[in-house]
Amino acid sequence: MKVRRDDWGIPHLWADDADQLAFLQGRVTATDRAWQIEVERLRSEGRLAAVLGPAELPWDRFARRVRLDDTARRCFARLAPATRRWVAAYVDGVNAALRSVDAPEFAATGHRPDRWRPWTPLGVFLVQHALFGTFPHKLWRADLAAALGDTELFATAGSGSNAWAVAGPPAVLAGDPHRLLELPGVYQQVGLACPEFDVIGLAFPGVPGVPHFGHAGGVAWGITNAMADYQDLYREDLRRDGGTVSARGPAGWEPVAVHVEHIAVRDGATEPVEVVETARGPVVDVDRRTGEALSLRTPSRVEAALGFDALLPLLRARSTGDVVDALRCWVEPVNSVLVADTTGDVCELVAGLVPVRDERCRREPVPAWESRYAWQGYARMPSEPVAGVAVHANDRRPAVAPLGVDFAPPHRARRIRELVSTGTPAGSIHTDTQVPVSRDLLAAAEVTGPAADLRDRLLSWDGRMAASSVAAGSYARWRSALVRRLHDHPALAALRGPSAYDELFAPWTDPLGRIGIALESVVAGLGPAVCGPLAAAALEDTAAEPARAWGATHVLAPIQAVPDGAPTVGLDGDTDCVLATSSVPGVSDACWRGPVARWVWDLGDRSASRWIVPFGASGRPGDPHYADQLPLWAAGELVPVAG
The missing domain is CATH 1.10.1400 (Penicillin amidase (Acylase) alpha subunit, N-terminal domain)
Incomplete structure (x- = not known):
């Protein structure tokens, strides 16, 4: 196994097979981002308040109620054996490094990292996306309806991710995902190579592979949020009788799983949290106006899957068709995807599961006891070839309009098309x-x-x-x-x-x-x-x-x-x-x-591809590569992938 770091400290990794490479990626990630991935693990388990204090209680309560760690464990158990082994190898690499890593935040908090469990990477991925979907907007619309009645005053949602494809030849893909600007950054530049594949891309620290943005030499891909609505909230009528709880469902009263967990709080009292799960899903909140519990139904909980079985096939992809095939098992979040290969085959598709159900489910919490709000399978996801230019900017495009409600205004998409049509370089479009x-x-x-x-x-x-x-x-x-x-x-x-x-x-x-x-x-x-x-x-x-x-x-x-x-x-x-x-x-x-990364994938010459992140490869304050990319990122510049 070998690690080469370029001028920006970005790790380019080599191993003899995919499992050894996953181990090496885990080890390097824990070395570079020890504090960051420990925080994400604690978030996934709802235990951050024990380290950082009462301010983290709202998240910890939510993580326990929504059953993040349990969902990660269930999803891991359902993975294909080869994927499960690969993820476990990554975890072994993380644990190997955590035995000796240090970071100033550990000294400041008096905390030492715990061992990761085999399913922790799935929990870390869930942390990044638990509030990424649409259900919080439904809470807002419920408040809005209670205050103003039925209104279309707030008809747009805010988001900022961009991606575009120019068919070429050669094809060029470019984009810039927008998320919370966290320090250390949410994406980690990495090169992953073994005899089977040689990929550069952006990884989530704590998650193996490069799920969202990658260039495998012969094929490249990138995503934006499709703005699809795949999470539903149900109003639950709960009945308590001694130690048992029932929920009113479409066929009458149903048993409900209930237990109590205790959240340790630094410099505070331990807080009990009742964890309730109905046939629809975990109860995540209570409506203070009506007293009704609100359960959350998501494809990942229903199917016990996130789509991690796509990650190894993505790394092994050689063509646009390979990427499309790999993403057929993707679950959530639901993404708009652009893919191009060196033969000139360019495709746009939507990957993930969007339930088919009553239209009211898309807008607000609905009564759990009415059968018309039950899910009726999943929608067919569109996939189309791209002959010229494709632009994705969280906007209401024909392909995604039937899948969601809250879309970004059309300004960014129109502007990108205008700039592409005038031959503006990708880096200038970004800025x-x-x-x-x-x-x-x-x-x-x-x-x-x-x-x-x-x-x-x-x-x-x-x-x-x-x-x-x-x-x-x-x-x-x-x-x-x-x-x-x-x-x-x-x-x-x-x-x-x-x-x-x-x-x-x-x-x-x-x-x-x-x-x-x-x-x-x-x-x-x-x-x-x-x-x-x-x-x-x-x-x-x-x-x-x-x-x-x-x-x-x-x-x-x-x-x-x-x-x-x-x-x-x-x-x-x-x-x-x-x-x-x-x-x-x-x-x-x-x-x-804002833009948590910018990337340009050149399908004619991968070495001409470029990228940037807001801060740097290292998550350790004081490291030369902690924030060395910030001046270039702020100025709108990119650095070579050096892969």
């Missing part, structure tokens, strides 16, 4: 900062004096959200002022009551944040009679403040389990740009969600 400006609303604002001057400057501005741009900073402040005034307006006053759901879901149920994310939709729904005066008042608010460049407040704000002087920098881009360095208008200009 495009053009934002759709609310010119009609600005132009109609009846203001005088400094506010009128500001309006005129914004109307003549080029719409580029550059960190150095004072106009971009003024536009962002006007937009935030408008969001806050909308939040305070009587038309939306009913939203300001408390949410009926757990604090863990506040990022989805906070009305101020939701107005900021769906501002375009809210303005269109309320109309000019309401929004015109508010836009004018927001101009007055903004004109009264000192002008500042966008980068003065739009700064990188990565998430750390143990905050430790994270590097920061003013950023180009904005939520609706292709360079979707997201913030939440009205809440904060800080960027905590």
Whole structure:
């Protein structure tokens, strides 16, 4: 077994077979990212509060209730024998390194890493995606319906991932997944080679292989969130009789599995958590308005599968058809996939399981006792050849529209197509900062004096959200002022009551944040009679403040389990740009969600492929490769794959 590190500290691994390579990948991952993967393991088991204290209780309660660790164990047990052996080899490598690794966070917390169990990688993968789907949006819509009734005011969802394919020849794939900007980063650049295959790609620390983004020489692939709706919430009527619990189902009262777990809390009392699972799924919350329990039904729990049996075939793929075949067993999350090979075969597909059921299930929690809300199998996933250009940007494309409800606005997809059509290089597409400006609303604002001057400057501005741009900073402040005034307006006053759901879901149920994310939709729904005066008042608010460049407040704000002087920098881009360095208008200009990697896969010459991550290959503060890619990432540059 051999490890070669390039100039950026990125590991390129060689072993004599796939299982030895998995062991080596696990060992190197634990060496480079020991604290990070220990945190993810603790999250998967709902035990992080024991190390970091009461602030982690909301997550730990959720992890126990939703049965993350048990789902991982069940999914591992159902893997094909070869996959199970391969995953276990990765775990053996992790455990071999954990015996001697060190990191300053271990000293700071007084914690030492525990041994991984064979199914821990599946639990780590579940941690990354448990809240990645649609069910938190259904909690928001339930709050919204309780406050405003049936409304389409909030018709768009926020997301920012991009991927595109140009058929060539030779074909080029490129993209930039957007997630929470965590430090260390959520993706790990790696090269994996053995006599069977030679792949470069982006791995999840703690998970073997390269599930989402890879280049195997003859074929390459990349994904975005398909925005499909594959998680359902059911309102459960529970009946307690002594020590037994029953739930009202379509055929009457049904037995319910119940037990109590205890969460240890650093510097706090142990907290008991009742874990309840009905025939629909685990109970994850209670509606404080109705008293009903809410159970969560997901394909991974129902089928005891995540799709890990696809991971080895992906590494062994030689053609577009091989990748398509490998992903037939993918379960969740549901992804839009672009694939291309060196023969010129380019394909776009959707991978995963989306249940067929009543349309109401897509929008809100539904009564568990009504049979019409039961699942009726799974939808057929589309797969089509690409002759020219394909663009995926979390938008409502014909292929995915029947599969979901909450999609991103079409701006990014349109802009990428425009840039591709003009021959713009992939790296420049990644960093495009053009934002759709609310010119009609600005132009109609009846203001005088400094506010009128500001309006005129914004109307003549080029719409580029550059960190150095004072106009971009003024536009962002006007937009935030408008969001806050909308939040305070009587038309939306009913939203300001408390949410009926757990604090863990506040990022989805906070009305101020939701107005900021769906501002375009809210303005269109309320109309000019309401929004015109508010836009004018927001101009007055903004004109009264000192002008500042966008980068003065739009700064990188990565998430750390143990905050430790994270590097920061003013950023180009904005939520609706292709360079979707997201913030939440009205809440904060800080960027905590954005491109967690950028990649360009060249099918004519793999060595010409390029990539970048926000920080670096190492997860250890003080290491030369802890954040050495940050200046290039912030500047929109890429580095060679050196594979």
